[in-house]
Amino acid sequence: MRRVWLVWGLMLIVLTGCWNNRELDKLAIVAGLGIDKSEQPGEYKVSMQIVNPGAITMGRKSGGGSKAMPVSVYTETGSTIFEAMRKTANSVPRQPFFAHTQMVIIGEELAREGFSHLFDFYERSRELRLNAPILIAKGSKAEQVLSLITPLENVPASGIMKRLTLASKIWGGSHELSIKALLQTLVSKGEPAISGIRIQGDPQIGTTSENLEETNTSTSLVIDSIAVLKEGKLVSWLSEEKARGTLYLLNELKGTIMSLPCQDKPEGVAIEVLRSSTTTHVDVKHGRPLFRIEVEQEGSISELQCQMDISKRETMVKLQKEWAKATEEEIAAAVQAAKEKKSDIFQFGARVHEQKPGVWKKWKQDWPEMFADSLLEVQVEAYIRRTGMRIKPYKVGGD
Amino acid sequence: MRWKSRPESSQQPAQPALAEQVAVNVAHLKTLLGNSSDLVVRELQAVGEIRTAAAYMDGITDKDKINDYIIHALLTETNQLPKEPQKNRQSAGDDLLSFIQTHALAVGEVRIVQDWDRVILSVLSGDTVLFVEGYAEALICGTKGGQHRNVEEPSTQLVIRGPKEGFTESIGTNVSLVRKRIKSKDLWLETMKIGQVTQTDVAVMYIQGIASEKIVKEIKRRLNRINTDGILESGYIEEFIEDKGNTPFPTIYNTERPDSVAANLLEGRIAIFIDGTPFVLVAPTTFFMHFQSPEDYYQRYPVSSAIRLLRYGTFLIALFGPSVYIAAITFHQEMIPTALLINLAAQRESVPFPALIEALLMEVAFEILREAGVRMPRAVGQAVSIVGALVLGQAAVEAGIVSSMMVIVVSITGISSFANPSFSMSLGVRFVRFLMMFSAAIFGFYGMAIFSLLILTHMCSMRSFGIPYMSPFSPFILEDHKDTLIRFPLKKLFTRPRLISQQDVIRQGTQSEPSKGRG
Structure with missing residues (x-):
C-alpha cells in the first residue's frame, strides 16, 4: 500500500492538468x-x-x-x-x-x-x-x-x-x-x-x-x-x-435552391439540391493550368409554376440538362470573378500542389498570375431524384 | 487491537460436578444464574416418590411443550416403573435415567450431560434441564421456543417478481428457509457458538462438492479465531473475519433474502447465519455481486441486462455526480456547451459560495435528511421529508444560497445511490463521494482521475477469502462475464464463477436448450 501512495503522490506532481480554478x-x-x-x-x-x-x-x-x-x-x-x-x-x-x-x-x-x-x-x-x-x-x-x-x-x-x-x-x-x-x-x-x-x-x-x-x-x-x-x-x-x-468549387455546397425556366416563366421551377460533390482535376495545357471541374449533384423538384409534364422522361432529362447548364454557368461566373481579381479563393493552388507537385514548384512563384491565366472546363451531372408529394401540378380551372 | 494476551477459554474457576441431590443441584443452578427471576424450577415426584426437578428459563422456551411432553409425561409414564430404584442401584439407576429418556420424555431432543457448563448453556439456550434424585447427571430436553418475528417480506432488497420471504431473527427459521429451497444431502451446516458472554449461535452453510473446501476451512478457521465477549449482529462477524478492514467497500455480502443465499450457495459461496439477526453473510464476495439483484434472474434476460447496466450507471452517478459538476464549472468551463454554460452562469450569479461549498452544503443537508429519515419515528417521517426535500430545496434556491442545478445534481446523486441493491455498497459510495468532491475541487478532472485511479488500485488489491475483489475483471475471466455486467440467458449460464467454486464448475448440461425444429 505504501508503494501505491508513493506512485499516487508522484503522479500528482509529475503529470499535468488544468490548473487554475475559476468560479x-x-x-x-x-x-x-x-x-x-x-x-x-x-x-x-x-x-x-x-x-x-x-x-x-x-x-x-x-x-x-x-x-x-x-x-x-x-x-x-x-x-x-x-x-x-x-x-x-x-x-x-x-x-x-x-x-x-x-x-x-x-x-x-x-x-x-x-x-x-x-x-x-x-x-x-x-x-x-x-x-x-x-x-x-x-x-x-x-x-x-x-x-x-x-x-x-x-x-x-x-x-x-x-x-x-x-x-x-x-x-x-x-x-x-x-x-x-x-x-x-x-x-x-x-x-x-x-x-x-x-x-x-x-x-x-x-x-x-x-x-x-x-x-x-x-x-x-x-x-x-x-x-x-x-x-x-x-x-x-x-x-x-x-x-x-x-461553394460548388470548394466542394462545400450542402444544399441550396436553384431556379430554372418553366416553359414561358424564366424562373418557374425550384430545385432543391440535396447532395452535391465536386472534384477538381488539374492539367497543363499550352503551359497554362487547366482545371477540370466535375460536379455530381442530386436534387428534387420543390415547386413548379407552369404546366410542365414531368411524368415524361424527356421533360425530366431536359430539366436535368438545364439544371446542369445553370450550375456550369454559376461556376464559370465565380471563377471569372475571382480571376479578374487574381484571387484564388477556390484553393486551386493546393490542388495543383497535390496533383502536379513538379509543376507547382515552377508555378508557385507567381501563382496569382498563373491562376488569372488558367483555363476552366466544367462538367456537371445533375440528377433529379424526386418530385415531392405529387407529379403533375394542379391545373387552375381544369380541362 | 486484538485480545491476544487474554487466556483462551474458561476464565471462571472450574465448576463442581453435578451433585446427586436434586435440592443441591437446583440451589447451585440458582446461584449460578444469580437467582434470576426468569428461571423456573418445577419440582415433582416421578416414578412414585423419586424427587425430580425441571428447570428452564421463562420466555425462551416452548411452554406447551414443557407442560405436555415433559411434566405431564413424567407424572404419568414413569409411574409404570417398578418402585425399587434403590435396589441394585448401579444398573437400576442407569435404567431409570434411560427409561425416562426413552419412555417418558415425548420431546425430540434429549441428552444426558454430566457437567455444569453444558447445563447452564442449555438452560440459557431455552432447553429444559431435568435433575433426578440420586444421579449426578442431568437430562437436557430440547424445548427452545419463545417469541420471535414471523417470516415477513424483507425490508431491504425488495423485488417485484420473486419470493417475498425474508429471514427473521431466529437462526433455526433462517436455516430452514434455505433448506426448503435446496433439498440436497450435500447442503451441509456446521454450528458453533461465538462470544464468550453471548454464546451466539453461528452456523456455516455450504454445498459440499460445490463450495471450495479451502475457503470453507478458511472461514471456519477465522470464525474459531474470534475471541470476543459478544456477537449481536452479522456486522460483528463481518468485521472480525474480513480480509481488509480499512476500506469503505464491503468485502462480505449480506442479505435478508433466502433465495439470494440459495443462489449464492449454488454458485459455491458459503453462507454464515448468525442468531439474532435477519442478515445472513455470504462469502467470498466480489465487487460485482453488489450489483446483482435476485430479480435479475426472475425477469427476462434482455430487460434484466439493461437494468443491470443502468445500475452500474447509477453507481457512477452516485460516485461522481457532484464532483463532475464541481470540476466542470470551476475548471473546465470550455467543455460545457455555450447555452448550458450561460444558463449555469445565470444560476450561479446570486450564489455567494464557491461551487465546492455549495455542493457540500447540499450534500450534507441531504445526508442529514437521510439519516433523520432512517432514525426518526415513522409517524413524523412524512413531515420531515416534505419539509426537508421540498421546502428546504425550494427555499434555498429562492434565497440564492444554492443554484437549482446543484439541487438537481444532488437529488439525482441521492436517488442514484438508492438504486443499488446492496445497501452496504451504497454506504461506501456515499463516503467516497465526499472525498471525490474534494479532489474535484482541488484538481478538477485531473484530480478526479488520479483519485479514481487510487480507488481502483485499492479495489484491485482487495481480496475476499482469497478471491480477488474485482474478478472477473481483474484477473480477467472471460467465462464469468456471462453474468457480470449483463446477464446471459439462463440456458447459457452453464458454468459457476471460476474462482469461487473451484471444484464443480459445470452447472447444467448444454442439452437444456430445446432442440430446434421439432419444437
Whole structure:
C-alpha cells in the first residue's frame, strides 16, 4: 500500500492538468470577438460581446420584462490584439473567458488593409477555439455588428453563428470558414473564402431593445456574400450565384435552391439540391493550368409554376440538362470573378500542389498570375431524384 | 487491537460436578444464574416418590411443550416403573435415567450431560434441564421456543417478481428457509457458538462438492479465531473475519433474502447465519455481486441486462455526480456547451459560495435528511421529508444560497445511490463521494482521475477469502462475464464463477436448450 501512495503522490506532481480554478461567477463569457482598425495608426480596436447571464434567464422567467440587455459590448484599443483584450479589465468587472467565443468578425476597413497577420494570438491562446468561424463585416465596423441585438436568439453572437451554419446548409450563399481552416489557407498560396455579414437597416436602432419590440424588425443581420481577398486584403465581394459557384468549387455546397425556366416563366421551377460533390482535376495545357471541374449533384423538384409534364422522361432529362447548364454557368461566373481579381479563393493552388507537385514548384512563384491565366472546363451531372408529394401540378380551372 | 494476551477459554474457576441431590443441584443452578427471576424450577415426584426437578428459563422456551411432553409425561409414564430404584442401584439407576429418556420424555431432543457448563448453556439456550434424585447427571430436553418475528417480506432488497420471504431473527427459521429451497444431502451446516458472554449461535452453510473446501476451512478457521465477549449482529462477524478492514467497500455480502443465499450457495459461496439477526453473510464476495439483484434472474434476460447496466450507471452517478459538476464549472468551463454554460452562469450569479461549498452544503443537508429519515419515528417521517426535500430545496434556491442545478445534481446523486441493491455498497459510495468532491475541487478532472485511479488500485488489491475483489475483471475471466455486467440467458449460464467454486464448475448440461425444429 505504501508503494501505491508513493506512485499516487508522484503522479500528482509529475503529470499535468488544468490548473487554475475559476468560479463561474468570476468569469465574463465572451460570445463574440470583433477586430477593427483604430483611429490611431498601427493600433487595433478589439470589441468583445460579453454575455449577461442574469439578464438572459431573468427575461425567460418574467417573460421579457427585464430591462438589462442580454449582452454588453466592451471596446478597447491596443497595438496588439492581446493588449487590447487585456485592457478591458479596466472596464469589465470579471475576467473575460474566451473559450466560448462563437466567431470573430473583422471590420471591412481593416479587411481592406489586410488582417492575415492577426491570428497568432489565436493559435497561441489556450482558451480560444480554433473551430470558431471568421466573418467580415461588410460595409460596417465589427463593433457595430457585435452591438446589434436581434430577435429569437438571446446571445447575438450565437445567433450569427446559427445564421451562418443554416445559410451555408440550406441556401448555399455563405461559407463557414473556421479560424483553423483560415490559418491553413493563409500558409498556402490560396486565399480564404470568408463570408460577409452586413447590417440591414439602421445600426443605431439595432443596439437598443427597441429592435426586439417590433414585429417587423427594423435592423437585422444578413450573411449573403463571400469576400474576395488578394494577398490577405479584401478587394471585392461575390454574392448570390457567384457565391454559390464558389461553394460548388470548394466542394462545400450542402444544399441550396436553384431556379430554372418553366416553359414561358424564366424562373418557374425550384430545385432543391440535396447532395452535391465536386472534384477538381488539374492539367497543363499550352503551359497554362487547366482545371477540370466535375460536379455530381442530386436534387428534387420543390415547386413548379407552369404546366410542365414531368411524368415524361424527356421533360425530366431536359430539366436535368438545364439544371446542369445553370450550375456550369454559376461556376464559370465565380471563377471569372475571382480571376479578374487574381484571387484564388477556390484553393486551386493546393490542388495543383497535390496533383502536379513538379509543376507547382515552377508555378508557385507567381501563382496569382498563373491562376488569372488558367483555363476552366466544367462538367456537371445533375440528377433529379424526386418530385415531392405529387407529379403533375394542379391545373387552375381544369380541362 | 486484538485480545491476544487474554487466556483462551474458561476464565471462571472450574465448576463442581453435578451433585446427586436434586435440592443441591437446583440451589447451585440458582446461584449460578444469580437467582434470576426468569428461571423456573418445577419440582415433582416421578416414578412414585423419586424427587425430580425441571428447570428452564421463562420466555425462551416452548411452554406447551414443557407442560405436555415433559411434566405431564413424567407424572404419568414413569409411574409404570417398578418402585425399587434403590435396589441394585448401579444398573437400576442407569435404567431409570434411560427409561425416562426413552419412555417418558415425548420431546425430540434429549441428552444426558454430566457437567455444569453444558447445563447452564442449555438452560440459557431455552432447553429444559431435568435433575433426578440420586444421579449426578442431568437430562437436557430440547424445548427452545419463545417469541420471535414471523417470516415477513424483507425490508431491504425488495423485488417485484420473486419470493417475498425474508429471514427473521431466529437462526433455526433462517436455516430452514434455505433448506426448503435446496433439498440436497450435500447442503451441509456446521454450528458453533461465538462470544464468550453471548454464546451466539453461528452456523456455516455450504454445498459440499460445490463450495471450495479451502475457503470453507478458511472461514471456519477465522470464525474459531474470534475471541470476543459478544456477537449481536452479522456486522460483528463481518468485521472480525474480513480480509481488509480499512476500506469503505464491503468485502462480505449480506442479505435478508433466502433465495439470494440459495443462489449464492449454488454458485459455491458459503453462507454464515448468525442468531439474532435477519442478515445472513455470504462469502467470498466480489465487487460485482453488489450489483446483482435476485430479480435479475426472475425477469427476462434482455430487460434484466439493461437494468443491470443502468445500475452500474447509477453507481457512477452516485460516485461522481457532484464532483463532475464541481470540476466542470470551476475548471473546465470550455467543455460545457455555450447555452448550458450561460444558463449555469445565470444560476450561479446570486450564489455567494464557491461551487465546492455549495455542493457540500447540499450534500450534507441531504445526508442529514437521510439519516433523520432512517432514525426518526415513522409517524413524523412524512413531515420531515416534505419539509426537508421540498421546502428546504425550494427555499434555498429562492434565497440564492444554492443554484437549482446543484439541487438537481444532488437529488439525482441521492436517488442514484438508492438504486443499488446492496445497501452496504451504497454506504461506501456515499463516503467516497465526499472525498471525490474534494479532489474535484482541488484538481478538477485531473484530480478526479488520479483519485479514481487510487480507488481502483485499492479495489484491485482487495481480496475476499482469497478471491480477488474485482474478478472477473481483474484477473480477467472471460467465462464469468456471462453474468457480470449483463446477464446471459439462463440456458447459457452453464458454468459457476471460476474462482469461487473451484471444484464443480459445470452447472447444467448444454442439452437444456430445446432442440430446434421439432419444437
